Amino acid sequence: ARGGIVDEEALAKVISEGHLRGAGVDVFEEEPPRPDNPLLKSEKVYVTPHIGANTVEAQDIAGEIIAEQVVKALRGERPEFLVNREVLNDR
Incomplete structure (x- = not known):
């Protein structure tokens, strides 16, 4: 939490x-x-010093999510976790 x-x-x-x-x-x-x-x-x-989620499993899941988002972007689909949506909307 x-x-x-x-x-x-x-x-x-x-x-x-x-x-x-x-x-x-x-x-x-x-x-x-x-x-x-x-x-x-x-x-x-x-x-622990803010490393509670820093496990092998958590890192594997993060890698999978990142890869899925990159594939979506390469397909021309909108990635789910955009920081700057306005930039993508302008294109």
Whole structure:
């Protein structure tokens, strides 16, 4: 989830109370997280520096999506993930 979606205080509380065995956190509501963030102090919370999606599988999927979009463009079709649609619309 993106920072701000997870209630960090509630997450820290349920972990400390034993209702949840642990958590993996890739983003925080406040970036960088403050040193007093309770999630940083818990031995049951694993923190990664924005690399949670950087897996072999994720990279393979990203490569497939990119290749599909390039093929669409070469066929004269509109790619799905355009950053500057107005440029394509002018052609």
